Amino acid sequence: MSKKTKEKVAETAVHLFYLKGFHGTSVRDIASSANVNVSMISYYFQNKQGLLEFLIVNYFESYLQKLEKIQKSSSTKSPVEQMEELIDAIIHYKQENHQFTSFIQRELSKDNILVRELLVTYLAKEKYLFEDAFYQIVPSTQYSTVEKEILLFQLKGLLQIPFTMPYEWKSMVGVNRSDDVYLTKYVKSIKKWVRTLMASGEEVQ
Amino acid sequence: MSKKTKEKVAETAVHLFYLKGFHGTSVRDIASSANVNVSMISYYFQNKQGLLEFLIVNYFESYLQKLEKIQKSSSTKSPVEQMEELIDAIIHYKQENHQFTSFIQRELSKDNILVRELLVTYLAKEKYLFEDAFYQIVPSTQYSTVEKEILLFQLKGLLQIPFTMPYEWKSMVGVNRSDDVYLTKYVKSIKKWVRTLMASGEEVQ
Numbered sequence: 337m338s339k340k341t342k343e344k345v346a347e348t349a350v351h352l353f354y355l356k357g358f359h360g361t362s363v364r365d366i367a368s369s370a371n372v373n374v375s376m377i378s379y380y381f382q383n384k385q386g387l388l389e390f391l392i393v394n395y396f397e398s399y400l401q402k403l404e405k406i407q408k409s410s411s412t413k414s415p416v417e418q419m420e421e422l423i424d425a426i427i428h429y430k431q432e433n434h435q436f437t438s439f440i441q442r443e444l445s446k447d448n449i450l451v452r453e454l455l456v457t458y459l460a461k462e463k464y465l466f467e468d469a470f471y472q473i474v475p476s477t478q479y480s481t482v483e484k485e486i487l488l489f490q491l492k493g494l495l496q497i498p499f500t501m502p503y504e505w506k507s508m509v510g511v512n513r514s515d516d517v518y519l520t521k522y523v524k525s526i527k528k529w530v531r532t533l534m535a536s537g538e539e540v541q
Numbered sequence: 542m543s544k545k546t547k548e549k550v551a552e553t554a555v556h557l558f559y560l561k562g563f564h565g566t567s568v569r570d571i572a573s574s575a576n577v578n579v580s581m582i583s584y585y586f587q588n589k590q591g592l593l594e595f596l597i598v599n600y601f602e603s604y605l606q607k608l609e610k611i612q613k614s615s616s617t618k619s620p621v622e623q624m625e626e627l628i629d630a631i632i633h634y635k636q637e638n639h640q641f642t643s644f645i646q647r648e649l650s651k652d653n654i655l656v657r658e659l660l661v662t663y664l665a666k667e668k669y670l671f672e673d674a675f676y677q678i679v680p681s682t683q684y685s686t687v688e689k690e691i692l693l694f695q696l697k698g699l700l701q702i703p704f705t706m707p708y709e710w711k712s713m714v715g716v717n718r719s720d721d722v723y724l725t726k727y728v729k730s731i732k733k734w735v736r737t738l739m740a741s742g743e744e745v746q
Binding site: 354355356357359360438441442444445446447452459463482483485486487488489490492493494496497499500501502503504505507508518521522525529532 | 559560561562564565643646647649650651652657664668687688690691692693694695697698699701702704705706707708709710712713723726727730734737
């Protein structure tokens with residue numbers, strides 16, 4: 337299998353997993369859509385699980401590399417600049433890989449045990465990097481621990497919803513707007529929310 | 542089929558659709574889990590699609606009734622009080638039916654055409670009721686149309702993420718906290734966000 341064919345199989349698998357879920361897609365479906373022989377897939381990826389593992393490693397290694405690079409640049413940046421860089425990097429990475437992003441979230445929400453086990457180390461690393469940056473910008477004096485946890489969950493949610501709520505996203509994006517322009521405005525709105533958090537922790541009655 | 546048995550079939554179907562998706566669940570699975578005969582399901586619901594339709598009608602009729610009731614009480618309440626009541630009603634309804642809520646969102650994100658077609662009228666009604674209330678509280682002078690659309694999308698997302706991100710939600714909720722206490726704090730945080738929106742529309746650089 338040439339590198340090009342391997343990539344084609346991987347891309348086809350992402351697309352089918354996205355459309356029909358992991359359990360709803362067979363190796364035969366993937367082979368047929370990618371126009372390759374089933375035995376070729378077996379030889380290179382062993383089985384469907386091996387293919388999924390390959391896709392997950394590909395996605396998360398490069399994703400976490402981006403986050404780590406931003407974390408390592410912390411000496412030259414303020415915590416809020418670092419957080420904003422993370423937000424940009426995360427949302428653009430998710431957008432570039434929106435089908436796989438949506439698939440992963442869906443399988444996690446179904447509590448697909450295989451997916452969860454393959455992800456556990458990556459999710460722990462992501463949690464560590466992101467939460468570390470988040471807690472540096474949210475003032476401890478103004479929010480309780482529970483409030484901070486909720487705000488963190490909300491921020492994670494805001495970074496995820498363009499890919500879990502495509503129906504609402506699509507209905508929002510008019511015909512004349514390109515996705516990229518809209519995404520930029522969306523990211524700006526999240527950054528504004530983050531700055532509001534930092535500025536005002538006082539309780540609203 | 543007694544009313545009790547019919548309910549049992551409906552509940553079993555919700556649970557299996559939630560776990561395995563609509564296409565991943567067969568009428569035979571449902572019959573076997575609910576311990577009833579396949580022909581009984583066929584007689585009452587015709588087929589899997591009929592069962593799904595029954596569940597969707599049940600879910601949305603009662604959901605929209607709650608939203609409409611709040612909308613009709615608008616003469617005695619300020620727009621922000623009405624919005625807060627909507628937020629309470631929506632999140633508690635979703636929580637009470639969290640498996641079906643999560644299932645519906647997942648099928649929409651897969652663009653399941655059958656589900657989308659069954660939902661189209663309900664989603665339009667929900668959109669009308671919710672957006673009407675939302676635009677009454679967000680000051681036109683302080684936000685552009687696009688900004689308001691993005692904020693609306695974010696609010697919809699915040700009402701949805703406890704059910705699309707159960708993994709992160711669970712990891713946030715410690716052992717000693719009950720879901721209800723946490724949900725109350727979560728709702729409070731959303732209301733705070735809404736009040737912040739209303740108070741300050743000025744641009745953050």
